[in-house]
Amino acid sequence: MFSSQIKPLFERLKYQSTATALINEQGTYSFAELGVRTAAIAQVLAPWAGRNVLVHGHKQLDAVAAMLACISQGCCFSFADQSNPVPRIEKIAKLTRAELILTATPQKLEGLDRWPQWVTSTLENGDPASLPLEPELTQPAFYILPTSGSTGEPKGVVVSYENFAAFSTWYSPMIRDGIAHGCHVSHACFSFDMGLLDLFPVLCEGRALLMLDHRHNMLPRQNIRLMSRYPQSPVTSWFSTPSFVDLMLKDPLFSGEQFADLKRFFMAGERASLGLVTQLQARFPGLEVMHGYGPTETTGMTHTFELGHPPEHISGLLSLGKACGLTGVRIVDADGQSLPPGEIGEVLLYGPQVALGYLPEDDPRNSAFSHDEFGRYYASGDRGFVDEEQSLFIHGRDDGQLKLNGNRIELAEIESSVCRYVGVTQCCAVPIKEEGKVIDLQLFIQLREDSATHRAALRQFLAEQLPAYMIPKSMFFCQTFPVTLHGKIDRQQLVDQHKEPLAVS
Structure with missing residues (x-):
């Protein structure tokens, strides 16, 4: 073929x-x-x-x-x-x-x-x-x-x-x-x-x-x-990636007036926030925004879904639609049992896009490639759920769980809660470790309109969404997020750029 x-x-x-x-x-x-x-x-x-x-x-x-x-x-x-x-x-x-x-x-x-x-x-x-x-x-x-x-x-x-x-x-x-x-x-x-x-x-x-x-x-x-x-x-x-889109939106010339022929816009590679998509749609009226997802291990992309105006979401998580092509999806619990629609578990991806595996062959992560009664699959390590129509929503990573001051915290839950606030363009939560132990959690946020009022409103919003121990004390408001070579948020550079938290009004 x-x-x-x-x-x-x-x-x-x-x-x-x-x-x-x-x-x-x-x-x-x-x-x-x-x-x-x-x-x-x-x-x-x-x-x-x-x-x-x-x-x-x-x-x-x-x-x-x-x-x-x-x-x-x-x-x-x-x-x-x-x-x-x-x-x-x-x-x-x-x-x-x-x-x-x-x-x-x-x-x-x-x-x-x-x-x-x-x-x-x-x-x-x-x-x-x-x-x-x-x-x-x-x-x-x-x-x-x-x-x-x-x-x-x-x-x-x-x-x-x-x-x-x-x-x-x-x-x-x-x-x-x-x-x-x-x-x-x-x-x-x-x-x-x-x-x-x-x-x-x-x-x-x-x-x-x-x-x-x-x-x-x-x-x-x-x-x-x-x-x-x-x-x-x-x-x-x-x-x-969404991070690169955000950088481009800093320039007012990146608009439907300047690029009147731009018809279809794919975003994938990392979490896209509701606020970013809304901003992009406002800048490019009539643009088809395609929200994509897929691990490298399944040939890069298994889902892409045209978001509506306003974008379809559940509690701020944007829909990825049904799997494309011959890809199959199963959401499983810790015992590998299938979960019903709406319940969060690990995302397993099936079908002919599942890669041959990792080099070296003895890499322990090769266990993520396996077979069951449904066929050959890749265990993505991503946590998500499907709705009744089998549209996929990604919640975060399986490896994003940590302990801080004795409390178990999921980074994905913090990030998805922040992104639920419509005034947020981007965010990321980064654990700070010392001798292998998490000693602090830093939250980096980019607001569409940054002001003391909007910062206070976001903090109030988070207080209504999360327990107090899950709200990072170190909170930074950024005009731009640095990106890696691959266009994703550069988390380490964010930490290096902000050594002391900004006061939140």
């Missing part, structure tokens, strides 16, 4: 379509230009056909071409963003069993001499006629996505071609149907599942992918300039 899905893209590369394929800070590139770069890299990859390859870079033309070249040669690839230090890249190369490194940066990576390296910019353009229309897939693994484990050491999620095909079958129509043939904005790095979910389906549909540079994460005007630079390729769809 994957081969037939990727075929339209390779036809455009091979037969040199002049339609725009990629837009980045350096310019626009046609499928023909992408094709000659893919062919060049595929030629040097030929001796490693069917092997594991590490691609290094960011949002360069050759970074995309290198991944497509891997597909053409049946190579399983991993992507390491250029922001990573060399020691981490070395860990990723070892973990993913890479036999070759392709770098889209100007120079080879120092200190990694045990691996053959190709600096792709040194390669002359290749002949796209040499590219296959349907690549020969000699191994099941499509890509390995490194992700940090509980120890801080990376582990690799192995996603197969069939996993990705199952996802793309239902996602591709969502980025095609009812959308003008403009460009799709992608914020996520290619080392993050959302970056790959955007890349291949968009190009297979013959659409242009506009890739935002992470140097401009905190500079929304720079992103807006790029999005407005090529009127022949207007922005018609978008995918990012």
Whole structure:
């Protein structure tokens, strides 16, 4: 199935379509230009056909071409963003069993001499006629996505071609149907599942992918300039984390007036608050806001649901709708027994999007991949519930429970209570530990309108929602939240930026 899905893209590369394929800070590139770069890299990859390859870079033309070249040669690839230090890249190369490194940066990576390296910019353009229309897939693994484990050491999620095909079958129509043939904005790095979910389906549909540079994460005007630079390729769809959306909303030019063609807007990767979605809908009247969810271990996204005006929610938790495609959902208690609608338990996800597992094979978290009478599943560690219509609501993480001053506290319950207040745009609760013991709980909040009155109203609201011991004493009100490389809230940076709590009026 994957081969037939990727075929339209390779036809455009091979037969040199002049339609725009990629837009980045350096310019626009046609499928023909992408094709000659893919062919060049595929030629040097030929001796490693069917092997594991590490691609290094960011949002360069050759970074995309290198991944497509891997597909053409049946190579399983991993992507390491250029922001990573060399020691981490070395860990990723070892973990993913890479036999070759392709770098889209100007120079080879120092200190990694045990691996053959190709600096792709040194390669002359290749002949796209040499590219296959349907690549020969000699191994099941499509890509390995490194992700940090509980120890801080990376582990690799192995996603197969069939996993990705199952996802793309239902996602591709969502980025095609009812959308003008403009460009799709992608914020996520290619080392993050959302970056790959955007890349291949968009190009297979013959659409242009506009890739935002992470140097401009905190500079929304720079992103807006790029999005407005090529009127022949207007922005018609978008995918990012809620945290990045919040940063973009800081600029008044990020609006329906500036981007009148923007039709469909996907948000996933972390909790989206009711306040943020309401603010986005006000800024872009008529926008289709798609609320998404799915672990990396289930090929990145299993749910996406168009939120209404006002958004559907239960006690501030936004609906994720029913599972998409062939994914199944079961909510279970601590004994693995199914729970009825409305009761919170662990979310189990079933179906063909469930990844092959983790590397290394002896990683203890591989126990999260299992079988039961309903089929193969991934135990997500997320806590949630379904309503009577089987729409999913995510409450938080199973590992977000802690003890403070003898009281058992769930971070997810605190965060969901704060987000229930309509004036809140974003929030996160962070435990502060000393010698492994939780000594404090800090709450970071971003209000749509920050004032002493609104702060006091929120505090009163929380007093009505939570017991006193669950309301953090250290409360910080922030104008913006810093984000990680992958566009999620950077919790450690928040803690580092705020050493003393602000007084709450």
